[in-house]
Amino acid sequence: MKRRDFIRRSVTASVATGTLFSMGKWNTLLASGISSELPFDMVAVKNGNPIEMFDMGIAALGGMKNFVKPGQSVVVKPNIGWDSPPERAANTNPELVGQIVKHCIAAGAKKVTVFDRTCDEWTRCYKNSGIEQAVKDNGGQMVTGAIEADYMPVKISKGVTLKETKVHKLILESDVFINVPVLKNHGGAQMSITMKNLMGIVWDRRFYHKNDLHQCIADFATFRNPDLNVVDGYRVMKQNGPRGVSVNDVALMKYLILSADMVAADTAATKVFGIETAMVKHIGIAEGLGVGTTNLESLNIKRISI
Amino acid sequence: MNRQTFLRPVRIIVSIFFLVGFILIFSDVKAKLPSGISLFFTSFQFLPSILKFPNVPGIISSGFIFIIVLSLFSGRIYCSTFCPLGVLIDALGFLKRKLPVKQKRRKYKKPLNIIRYSILALAIFSLFFTGILAINLLDPYANFGRIASNLYQPVFIVMNNLLSKLFVSMNIYSIQPLVFNVFQALPFYAGLTVFLGIIVMVFFRDRLYCNTICPVGAILGLLSKISFLKIKINNSSCTQCGKCQIACKANCINIKELKVDTSRCVSCFNCISVCEESSIGYKNTWIRKSEIQEKTDTAKRNLIKAGLLFLGINPLLAKAEGEDKEGGHGTKRFSTRGPISPPGSVSIDHLKKNCIGCGLCISVCPSDVLQPAFLEYGFTGMMLPRLDNKIGFCNFECTKCGEVCPTGAILPLTIPEKKLTQMGIVQFRQGLCIVESEGTACGSCSEHCPTQAVYMVPYRDDLTIPEVDPDICVGCGACEHACPVIDPHAAIYVFPHEVHQAAKEPVSEKVEVESTEEFPF
Numbered sequence: 001m002k003r004r005d006f007i008r009r010s011v012t013a014s015v016a017t018g019t020l021f022s023m024g025k026w027n028t029l030l031a032s033g034i035s036s037e038l039p040f041d042m043v044a045v046k047n048g049n050p051i052e053m054f055d056m057g058i059a060a061l062g063g064m065k066n067f068v069k070p071g072q073s074v075v076v077k078p079n080i081g082w083d084s085p086p087e088r089a090a091n092t093n094p095e096l097v098g099q100i101v102k103h104c105i106a107a108g109a110k111k112v113t114v115f116d117r118t119c120d121e122w123t124r125c126y127k128n129s130g131i132e133q134a135v136k137d138n139g140g141q142m143v144t145g146a147i148e149a150d151y152m153p154v155k156i157s158k159g160v161t162l163k164e165t166k167v168h169k170l171i172l173e174s175d176v177f178i179n180v181p182v183l184k185n186h187g188g189a190q191m192s193i194t195m196k197n198l199m200g201i202v203w204d205r206r207f208y209h210k211n212d213l214h215q216c217i218a219d220f221a222t223f224r225n226p227d228l229n230v231v232d233g234y235r236v237m238k239q240n241g242p243r244g245v246s247v248n249d250v251a252l253m254k255y256l257i258l259s260a261d262m263v264a265a266d267t268a269a270t271k272v273f274g275i276e277t278a279m280v281k282h283i284g285i286a287e288g289l290g291v292g293t294t295n296l297e298s299l300n301i302k303r304i305s306i
Numbered sequence: 307m308n309r310q311t312f313l314r315p316v317r318i319i320v321s322i323f324f325l326v327g328f329i330l331i332f333s334d335v336k337a338k339l340p341s342g343i344s345l346f347f348t349s350f351q352f353l354p355s356i357l358k359f360p361n362v363p364g365i366i367s368s369g370f371i372f373i374i375v376l377s378l379f380s381g382r383i384y385c386s387t388f389c390p391l392g393v394l395i396d397a398l399g400f401l402k403r404k405l406p407v408k409q410k411r412r413k414y415k416k417p418l419n420i421i422r423y424s425i426l427a428l429a430i431f432s433l434f435f436t437g438i439l440a441i442n443l444l445d446p447y448a449n450f451g452r453i454a455s456n457l458y459q460p461v462f463i464v465m466n467n468l469l470s471k472l473f474v475s476m477n478i479y480s481i482q483p484l485v486f487n488v489f490q491a492l493p494f495y496a497g498l499t500v501f502l503g504i505i506v507m508v509f510f511r512d513r514l515y516c517n518t519i520c521p522v523g524a525i526l527g528l529l530s531k532i533s534f535l536k537i538k539i540n541n542s543s544c545t546q547c548g549k550c551q552i553a554c555k556a557n558c559i560n561i562k563e564l565k566v567d568t569s570r571c572v573s574c575f576n577c578i579s580v581c582e583e584s585s586i587g588y589k590n591t592w593i594r595k596s597e598i599q600e601k602t603d604t605a606k607r608n609l610i611k612a613g614l615l616f617l618g619i620n621p622l623l624a625k626a627e628g629e630d631k632e633g634g635h636g637t638k639r640f641s642t643r644g645p646i647s648p649p650g651s652v653s654i655d656h657l658k659k660n661c662i663g664c665g666l667c668i669s670v671c672p673s674d675v676l677q678p679a680f681l682e683y684g685f686t687g688m689m690l691p692r693l694d695n696k697i698g699f700c701n702f703e704c705t706k707c708g709e710v711c712p713t714g715a716i717l718p719l720t721i722p723e724k725k726l727t728q729m730g731i732v733q734f735r736q737g738l739c740i741v742e743s744e745g746t747a748c749g750s751c752s753e754h755c756p757t758q759a760v761y762m763v764p765y766r767d768d769l770t771i772p773e774v775d776p777d778i779c780v781g782c783g784a785c786e787h788a789c790p791v792i793d794p795h796a797a798i799y800v801f802p803h804e805v806h807q808a809a810k811e812p813v814s815e816k817v818e819v820e821s822t823e824e825f826p827f
Contacts (some may be wrong), residue, residue: 188749
């Protein structure tokens with residue numbers, strides 16, 4: 001019985017410490033917010049391949065060391081929603097994701113995890129998107145987003161319609177959160193960019209669709225601002241999104257936008273895509289909720305053409 | 307005959323290889339293994355192979371010919387090596403003898419021939435007239451599949467997830483946890499019943515199932531009666547010590563009369579290994595026939611042989627009859643819809659005529675959309691795979707179920723073929739749709755549609771609402787699965803085809819973009 005007691009006690013103790021530990025990190029996360037020391041509010045890069053565009057973009061922001069401190073844990077959230085190859089551009093470009101992981105590791109990250117709550121069967125999405133391989137090759141780890149028990153209930157204090165939901169624990173536990181959406185057309189939400197991409201870190205998406213999709217997307221954007229958003233506009237799905245039917249839906253646009261401001265990043269991305277920002281309702285609603293600004297003229301933007 | 311003692315260890319190695327292989331293919335819940343591995347192990351299954359041959363003729367479906375030839379050569383080798391249920395029974399028997407209770411010595415038992423051949427007749431009758439339900443319930447591979455997919459698989463998933471948790475606690479994410487899907491009562495109890503039944507039978511006689519219930523065992527037993535090599539006792543050197551009789555799992559060695567009931571011998575070779583005088587072993591029985599031939603009823607035997615042959619060609623005949631029934635129900639209501647059968651199953655009729663309900667397709671389906679039916683296909687279609695769009699939807703790029711199907715009930719499709727196979731068609735009820743009822747944006751269905759058979763068109767107040775093009779719909783059920791409406795049912799759903807149709811290929815125009823040197827902001 002003694003041994004059993006010992007085991008029981010040590011398990012309880014480790015659970016308690018674990019919880020405290022993660023809570024602690026969570027608190028610092030929420031407190032830190034957007035880094036104010038960045039040289040630019042936004043960097044836009046064009047005419048390069050995904051790897052060189054990211055290298056130049058992140059260099060303009062002072063390097064990954066401005067986002068990731070040695071020993072920190074990083075979660076990267078690309079769009080891996082579909083069982084679809086890179087050329088169909090339904091998912092974030094795998095080379096871009098791999099390069100981001102590489103920069104995080106080089107900056108001294110303790111671990112870099114990558115996940116998405118996929119629409120198609122997750123193992124096929126991870127594999128056929130090419131993202132799994134790219135992440136592993138660069139020292140990151142893929143984590144499933146398909147287990148409900150990994151999603152923790154949270155309150156969204158500024159939410160109008162979406163006031164509580166369940167968010168993946170990696171988002172809550174990691175020190176740094178990098179959001180890497182792919183720019184694409186979207187049948188329901190008009191556009192899928194940074195804020196729409198965050199639907200992949202919550203469990204119950206059905207609620208969004210049932211209760212005013214745009215309002216819910218904007219509500220959730222108030223929950224936790226990513227430390228960095230990297231919008232992949234290399235291949236852009238111009239029609240039949242978000243899944244696409246064939247490569248005919250895809251245009252090679254060779255853009256990359258980096259910003260900590262989701263509203264600003266989405267605004268710039270809609271302009272790249274060629275659609276009125278006002279058409280994408282959740283961008284305006286999010287601005288009203290104080291997530292960021294659609295007024296790009298007020299921002300300090302670095303534009304790089306390769 | 308001493309040199310034949312190598313046979314038993316060889317048998318054990320081969321049987322373990324096959325059992326491990328079967329456990330592996332039923333553990334492959336995310337379809338990571340190449341389908342060839344699965345096909346290799348299932349291709350040696352007698353009944354599935356007979357059913358598959360007319361559907362997908364070829365080497366891989368000719369396993370039954372190999373088994374017949376092998377049985378005619380050296381008896382029921384199949385039962386102790388390739389048959390996963392037979393090997394499982396051996397494993398249970400092994401465990402039984404390890405139990406710390408006093409156990410009776412095995413001795414010769416009379417065959418239960420009336421039961422054995424009645425069941426065989428029932429199985430053959432069922433194949434001809436009533437669909438193959440009776441065979442489904444009797445076939446050893448199907449029964450093994452029932453145990454593996456319904457009892458073993460949950461255990462495997464739990465173990466995998468515990469291991470995954472342990473690794474994650476060490477910051478290693480290489481073992482991904484698996485989702486344990488909805489509990490399906492009928493398949494679980496079916497699996498449990500089979501397993502408990504097997505255990506009870508093993509308790510009485512090790513190979514009671516194989517020599518009394520199993521129709522494959524009965525057929526191969528008949529073939530063994532005329533096989534080239536048979537286990538025989540050498541009357542002159544045998545000391546009647548009885549060790550072979552005790553070692554015999556099939557209780558088929560009669561040491562008093564120095565006879566072996568070949569029809570029940572499962573070729574385990576235990577007797578050969580225990581005989582100190584090397585007085586029992588394989589003997590050529592074709593060349594000196596007069597010596598061995600007992601007074602057997604040759605007329606009866608020939609009748610059985612003819613029946614066997616008939617059994618072998620019957621599915622071919624059944625296929626030739628053809629059975630095209632048109633199933634158009636474009637306007638039928640949700641409440642009256644039947645089951646959606648898997649892509650490659652051709653029609654519900656084809657599925658019901660060929661599926662033995664082993665559950666392998668359901669086990670490997672990576673999106674878990676395949677679930678065992680209860681009464682959706684009717685009483686004779688229990689345990690057959692159907693698409694359950696509440697649980698998942700058919701992955702557009704996946705053809706796994708047809709690739710692994712051991713009977714050809716689900717035919718293997720190439721990805722281009724699969725993408726044009728229409729299992730059912732989309733039906734949209736605008737009155738139930740969120741966009742109309744709530745006046746808010748949704749588009750979840752269109753978002754998931756792989757062919758854009760569901761697409762969004764302008765609606766009032768800048769909203770978009772779904773519109774459908776059933777011609778290019780494949781019936782994958784993604785729209786239905788994704789629809790946020792559940793009461794009374796999804797606003798968009800798949801109405802199944804009784805006979806699958808061909809979908810038209812979706813067409814889309816290449817997008818054009820004008821590239822500018824300037825940034826647009």
